[in-house]
Amino acid sequence: MVGLISSGVIFVVIIVLVMLFLHFVPVGLWISAIAANVPVGIVTLIGMRMRRVPPSRIVMPLIKANKAGLSVNVNQLEAHYLAGGNVDRVVDALIAAHRAQITLPFERCAAIDLAGRNVLDAVQMSVNPKVIETPIVSAVAGNGIELKIKARVTVRANIDRLVGGAGEPTIIARVGEGIVTTVGSAESHSEVLANPDDISKTVLGKGLDAGTAFEILSIDIADVDVGRNIGAELQTDQAEADKRIAQAKAEERRAMAVAKEQEMKAYTQEMEARVVEAQAEVPHAMAAALREGKLGVMDYYQLNNVQADTDMRNAISQTGVDSKATQHPVK
Incomplete structure (x- = not known):
């Protein structure tokens, strides 16, 4: 009876040890790494467990990179994971750059990923340029006619400027500013309507992609619509403002005239009152002169x-x- 209990305890202990071993040592990943000819040791896998790094997040991208012919080691991938990066996306970006013959070192790729940019999308945009459509830009020509213009900007990601470079909003803002400046320089809106490609040439020649994470390939005018006559509206508003100013000045002069008239009436009434008062004193003066013998x-x-x-x-x-x-x- 005692022997059976001891055998049961030993069996349970063995099962627990096997479960702990399988927990700390991902045998399946280890076998997959060996089959892929990727040098990953048991001690390395156990160290990942101790550092709370999921081995699958490191081993599978490592196998993928090794099969693609990239020289990436375990320490680089693990360090990037511990820094908060996306290891799988970085490896996919490296493979895409390698296939497209784009020079992209692992350190730069990891830096782009840690900067918060999608490095895989950036590499894909380097191969397949992206078209950015601007919102409707309102610009006024020299004759006061408003033009509503929509443009399409074809850009390609600049890998070297992805870290610290400005994004799409800056490109859109600069293109809009260039459109407003170009249309404002035209004497008439008909010139812009006749040659809309002049806007593209002028804006493209300003070097709007400086300091951004993109390289502008082309700027195409998608739509041009004629809007309001801003010049006429401004002249009308100015005339109305001048009219109100003139009315205000006239009212001011009228009020001053009325005030002057009231003042003169008051002065006249005062003088009349003094005359009446003086006339009332005449009989008294004559009576006094008669009494005094004068x-x-x-x-x-x-x-x-x-x-x-x-x-x-x-x-x-x-x-x-x-x-x-x-x-x-x-x-």
Whole structure:
């Protein structure tokens, strides 16, 4: 009975050891590597397990690279994986570059991948150029007519400038800026419509791919539409603004005139009030002069006679003027 229990315990221990061995030593990958003539030892596979690197993520790309004739070792692939890179994509990019006879060292390929760019797409774009379609660009010619232009930019990836080079948005922005500048330099929109290829030649000659991760192969004008008459709208808006300014100035002058008129009315009323006040003081002054003996009674009567004579003469002269106006009406 004891012998049977001991045999069972030994059997369980052996199974546990075998499971631990198979866990730390991926025998299937090791056999695949040997069959592919890829030098990967058992100790290396166990070290990957200890460093928490999935052996399949390293061994399978290594086999693929070896079959493609690339000189890539385990340490390079494992280091790239630990740095957060995509090992399988890097190996695929190296194989594609090798087949296309594009010089791409492993270190540069790994740097491009770690920079966040899809290195495989970049290699494929180097072989098969990509067409970038710009949004509709609105530009105004010298005569004020708006043109709406859409362009297609054919680019090829520049492997040497993928690290640190600008992306597609920069290409689109520069092409749009070049289109606006070229159309704005034309005297008339009809010149642009007659020779749209001049835009492509001018923009392409500006070296818009400098500092970017691409090489511009061609810029083709896909569509040109005539838009609004911006010049006429601007002139209309300017005329309306001038009209409002003139109205505002006229209103200001009118308000100043009204204020001046009110001021003069107030001054006239004040003067009239002072005259009335002075006239009211005349009887008091004459009475005081009579009391003090400075004015005699005869002098007072004589003064009244002079005033009455003056009033009579004014009335006669006014009557004569009215009668003449009646006899000789103005024609």
